[in-house]
Amino acid sequence: MMNSLKASQAQQAMDLQQVTRRHFFSQCSMGLGSIALGSLLGDGLVKAASVNPFQPGKPHFAPKAKNVIYMFMAGGPSQLELYDWKPELARRTGGDIPEEFIKGKRFAFMNSSFKDQKKLLGPVKKFHQHGQGGMWFSENIPHIGGIADEMTMFRTCKTNLFNHAPAKLFMNTGTGVFGRPSMGSWVTYGIGSESQSLPGFVVLHSGPRGPRGGAANWGSGFLPTTYQGVPLRGSGDPILNLANPAGVNRQRQRASIDTINKLNLKRLVATGDPEINTRIASYEMAYRMQASAPELIDISGESKATLDLYGIERGKPSFANNSLLARRLVQRGTRFVQLYHTNWDSHGGPGETLNKDFDKVTHDVDRASAALVKDLKAHGMLDDTLVIWGGEFGRTPMSEARQTAGRNHHIDAFTMWMAGGGIKPGNIVGETDEFGFGAIDQECHVHDLHATVLHLLGLDHERLTFRTQGRDYRLTDIHGKLIEDALA
Numbered sequence: 481m482m483n484s485l486k487a488s489q490a491q492q493a494m495d496l497q498q499v500t501r502r503h504f505f506s507q508c509s510m511g512l513g514s515i516a517l518g519s520l521l522g523d524g525l526v527k528a529a530s531v532n533p534f535q536p537g538k539p540h541f542a543p544k545a546k547n548v549i550y551m552f553m554a555g556g557p558s559q560l561e562l563y564d565w566k567p568e569l570a571r572r573t574g575g576d577i578p579e580e581f582i583k584g585k586r587f588a589f590m591n592s593s594f595k596d597q598k599k600l601l602g603p604v605k606k607f608h609q610h611g612q613g614g615m616w617f618s619e620n621i622p623h624i625g626g627i628a629d630e631m632t633m634f635r636t637c638k639t640n641l642f643n644h645a646p647a648k649l650f651m652n653t654g655t656g657v658f659g660r661p662s663m664g665s666w667v668t669y670g671i672g673s674e675s676q677s678l679p680g681f682v683v684l685h686s687g688p689r690g691p692r693g694g695a696a697n698w699g700s701g702f703l704p705t706t707y708q709g710v711p712l713r714g715s716g717d718p719i720l721n722l723a724n725p726a727g728v729n730r731q732r733q734r735a736s737i738d739t740i741n742k743l744n745l746k747r748l749v750a751t752g753d754p755e756i757n758t759r760i761a762s763y764e765m766a767y768r769m770q771a772s773a774p775e776l777i778d779i780s781g782e783s784k785a786t787l788d789l790y791g792i793e794r795g796k797p798s799f800a801n802n803s804l805l806a807r808r809l810v811q812r813g814t815r816f817v818q819l820y821h822t823n824w825d826s827h828g829g830p831g832e833t834l835n836k837d838f839d840k841v842t843h844d845v846d847r848a849s850a851a852l853v854k855d856l857k858a859h860g861m862l863d864d865t866l867v868i869w870g871g872e873f874g875r876t877p878m879s880e881a882r883q884t885a886g887r888n889h890h891i892d893a894f895t896m897w898m899a900g901g902g903i904k905p906g907n908i909v910g911e912t913d914e915f916g917f918g919a920i921d922q923e924c925h926v927h928d929l930h931a932t933v934l935h936l937l938g939l940d941h942e943r944l945t946f947r948t949q950g951r952d953y954r955l956t957d958i959h960g961k962l963i964e965d966a967l968a
Contacts, residue, residue: 535672536671536672536673536674537670537671537672538671539670539671539937539938539939540938540939540940540943540944541938541940542938543671543864543902543936543937543938543939544864544866544901544902544936544937544938544967544968545864545865545866545900545901545902545936545937546674546815546864546865546901546937547810547814547815547816547817547861547864547865547866547901548664548667548815548816548817548865548866548867548868548901548933548937549806549807549810549817549818549819549852549865549866549867549868550663550664550816550817550818550819550868551803551819551821551845551849551852551867551868551869551870552648552651552652552691552818552819552820552821552870552871553821553824553845553869553870553871554644554648554687554691554692554820554821554822554823554824554871554872555644555822555823555824555825555826555871555872556644556647556824556825556826556871556872556873556874556875556889556890556894557824557870557871557874557875557894558824558826558834558838558874558875558887559635559874559875559893559894559895559916560603560874560875560877560887560916561603561604561605561618561620561826561834561838561875562605562617562618562620562621562842562895563616563617563618563633563635563895563897564616564635564893564895564912564916565603565607565616566602566603566877566912566914566915566916568914568915569600569601569602569603569877569914569915569916570602570603571602572600572602572915573600573601573602574599574600575599575600576598576599576600577598577599577600577877577878577915577917581913581915581917581918582598582878585892586642587642587876587888587889587890588642588643588888588889589827589880589888589889598878599878599879600877600878600879600915601877601878601879601885601887603618604834604835604885605618605619605620606618606619607619608622608625610625610626610628611625611628611629611906612628612629612906613628613629613906613907613908615628615633615906615908618842620838620839620842620843620846621842621846621849622846623846623847623849623850623851624846624849624850624869626850627850627853627854627899628906629905629906630853630857630862630899630900630905630906631853631897631898631899631903631905631906631907632897632898632899632903632904632905632907632908632909632966633895633896633897633907633908633909634870634895634896634897634898634909634910634924634929634963634966635893635895635908635909635910635911635912636893636909636910636911636912636919636921636922636923636924637870637874637893637894637895637896637910637924637925637926637929638891638892638893638894638919638923638924638925638926639651639872639873639891639894639925639926640656640891640926641656641873641891642873642889642890642891643889644691644692644693644825644872644889645692645693646693647872647873647889647891648691648692648693648697648872649693649696649697650872650926651870651871651872651926652697652698653696653697653701653955654926654927654930654955654956654957655957658696659696659699659701659702660701660702660953661699661700661701661702661703661707661946661955662681662697662698662699662700662701662708662709663816663930663933663955664681664683664698664707664709664815664816664818665681665698665699665700665701665703665707665708665709666703666707666934666944666954666955667681667815667816667934667937667939668680668681668707668815668816669700669703669704669707669944669946670934670937670939670944671815671937671938671939672815673813673814673815674813674815675812675813675814675815676813677812678776678809678812678813678814679709679710679814680707680814680815680816681698681707681708681709681710681814681815681816681817681818682709682710682711682712682809682814682816682817682818683698683709683710683711683712683817683818683820684711684712684802684805684806684817684818684819684820685711685802685819685820685821686797686798686799686801686802686819686820686821686822686844687799687820687821687822687823687841687844688822688823689822689823690820690822691820691822695709695711697820698711698818702946702948702949702953703946704754704755704757705755706757709816709818712776712777712805713777713797741760744756744759744760745760748760776805776808776809776812777805779792779794779801779804779805779808782804786804786855787804789851789854789855790803790804790847790848790851790852790855791847791848791851792804798844798848799819799821799844799845799848800844800847800848800851802819802848803819803848803849803851803852804848804852804855806819806852807852807855807856807859807861810861810865811859811861821841821844821845823837823841824841824871826838826875826886826887827880827882827886827887827888828879828880828881828882828883828884828885828886828887829882829883829884829886830883832886833883833884833886834884834885834886834887835884849869852867853867853899853900856900857900862899862900862901863900863901864900864901865900865901866898866899866900866901866902866903866933866936866937867898867899867900867901868896868897868898868933869896869897869898870894870895870896870897871894871896873889873890873891873894874890874891874893874894874895875887875888875889875890875894876888876889876890876917877890877915877916877917890917892917892918892919893912893916893917893918893919896929898966901936902936902967902968903936903966903967903968904965904966904967904968905968907965907966909922909924909963909965909966910922910923910924922963922965924963925959925960927956927957927959927960927961928960928961928962928963929963930955930956930960931956931960931961931962931963932962932963932966932967934955934956935962935967936967941954941955941956941960942954942956942960
């Protein structure tokens with residue numbers, strides 16, 4: 481009898497060990513699961529169910545910037561036709577680049593890059609000086625040149641990957657591996673958003689196609705999906721499938737969402753799965769966006785002077801239209817806005833020439849890029865909005881032999897710029913050699929750029945982490961240093 485009792489007690493102990501705290505709260509006879517659910521549903525909405533994932537968070541230290549607008553020039557803009565004036569390269573065009581520059585280097589298209597014995601190609605555009613410091617800018621971007629005194633120009637940016645999709649991932653996520661969170665996701669995870677009716681991270685597209693790599697560039701990776709970028713269209717329905725189907729009014733929609741949320745909350749109590757919080761937040765955000773998104777893209781209330789500043793043609797989707805929407809988004813509390821514009825590839829083949837096609841793409845973005853900075857300043861928003869302009873890599877100083885002279889992908893030196901949000905105005909960081917091939921002073925790696933952006937937002941890149949698969953991850957991985965010379 482005694483042995484039987486001991487065996488029974490041992491079995492009961494083993495059974496209790498298998499009952500988790502979740503099971504206890506959701507299944508015990510005292511009905512604590514029901515009590516918890518009733519508390520969560522106390523106000524009839526999900527307000528008390530969990531912390532709003534976009535609730536503004538406390539940064540690690542006092543931030544200089546509150547918002548980010550990132551103008552991503554997809555395809556690799558040629559710094560040698562835009563920002564990095566090289567008179568020696570112009571003088572030696574047609575000559576061979578010295579062997580020490582390219583020994584051991586790899587390029588995206590080896591055959592087309594080396595048919596002409598590594599011939600140097602001088603800038604195909606004229607350059608002029610702008611601003612009090614006399615910064616050099618191409619004749620193709622006179623409007624951007626006009627805001628020279630607002631920006632820090634990073635001439636020595638460097639990345640690790642020389643093909644488009646992996647390089648875009650690297651610039652956006654800090655790695656060329658799919659499935660990692662994008663910078664916009666890290667930022668909204670770190671400090672949330674101030675908008676209650678629009679996503680914290682919004683993506684806008686312009687140009688002939690979307691960027692290579694697609695949604696992985698603005699994905700949330702292993703972070704909760706609440707923090708992923710939401711693509712927004714500049715005309716028509718702002719978001720596909722957002723509008724109610726015929727016969728479903730706002731009251732029916734609200735009742736439906738409330739019912740779904742109750743079911744989700746019941747499941748949340750039973751499992752504790754954080755993704756259920758994301759699902760609830762998504763339903764609520766979609767409901768609010770049905771009213772806020774159409775108002776956002778309705779620019780009829782903007783003045784003619786503002787539309788002319790950007791070069792907007794009413795009713796025509798464009799980078800200019802998206803730039804104005806970016807300002808309207810941050811006005812409404814969206815934390816991170818990313819504008820993708822294609823195509824900046826300049827190999828020299830059809831659609832990628834350094835003359836006609838390059839002229840078109842620079843025309844698409846020049847006026848609007850400068851207008852955004854000016855407009856933010858006029859609204860008193862530039863001081864706390866960080867504006868970023870750049871692509872995934874640059875172009876080689878050597879010619880690529882295709883139908884016309886072009887340039888190959890180049891990872892060792894390219895140019896980006898930032899303005900506002902704590903950035904030192906009228907400033908240049910880094911210098912390249914006489915051909916623009918590599919840095920001779922202050923290299924700015926992608927990880928360093930990421931660390932600097934996070935710093936301006938009050939985030940320490942070494943402390944902004946998320947634990948998954950047994951280790952802590954961060955945007956800068958185990959790298960990154962602050963570019964102090966860029967700070968105001």
